[in-house]
Amino acid sequence: MNTANQYLKAIYLVQEMENGPASTGAVAELLDVSPASANEMIGKLEGDGLCQHEKYKGVDLTAEGISRARDALQNYCIIERFLFEVLAVEEFRAEARQLEPVIDETVAERLDTIIDREPQCPDCFDPETDVCALLAFELDAEQADL
């Protein structure tokens, strides 16, 4: 996933959490980058018509920005679920975050063919816990069985 898509996904998630425009500080924090870097990239995304940035108010994704952010989020959900279901990775959240930039959507689509993903994806993603709520539920059930 390229950097622009990672930003779009981060803005989308912050907007979900804040229920309104995303502050650039919160986007920078989520991506672990400096506010200056976040501002620069948000400016580029705005130039591409993917978001609107109003000073002191925050960033709002456009319809196209939302669509790309949701695709990026879906790819991320595939990576998390693939690591959990197929490779049995315990730290799947942390590893998904690390691997996300190098797993392209065509690759994610292929990985998707061997996992069980629910049709409501990516709406089931919980930005607070950084994981699909359904996957978190499966994880809790698995731990309860131990």
Place this chain on the structure above:
Amino acid sequence: MSLQSPVSSDHQLARLLQIGIVLEEVVEARAAKHAAESEELDDELRAFLTEAAAESATHRKRLEALVERLDAETIPFDEIKTLVEQQYEAEQDFDGVLYDQLCNEETAYKFYDDLIAAIERSDATFSVDREELLAALEALREEEAQGVEEVTTLMERRE
């Protein structure tokens, strides 16, 4: 979420190579299943799929050999094969079979291409010699590119 390099340690490299192994396993299992079960296939297509399955098995073993030197576990092929079979119904007509094979080869090519770029961007030191690692991945990428070309030629001839 992080914008840092995804390949900064042996562990992360091993994980990415494991994903490559799974992708090759998917190609191998699907091509073998098509070759064995699709009724509409002629001898040329069946031979092509059998060869594609064998090539993916070779790629998988080459990746496993790299992961082994990184001292990380791999997932047994039987488990992946079962997963692929559970989730996937084989196409019966040859257009579907060839299209699926094309997607498989293109996906593997894209994966190796992105992985090579990520390693080149990273300044990490791995247990495997960097030049040797890149040469091995570049060879795999080249073979996938040839695979894409072969499927495309086969598809054009059958139009």
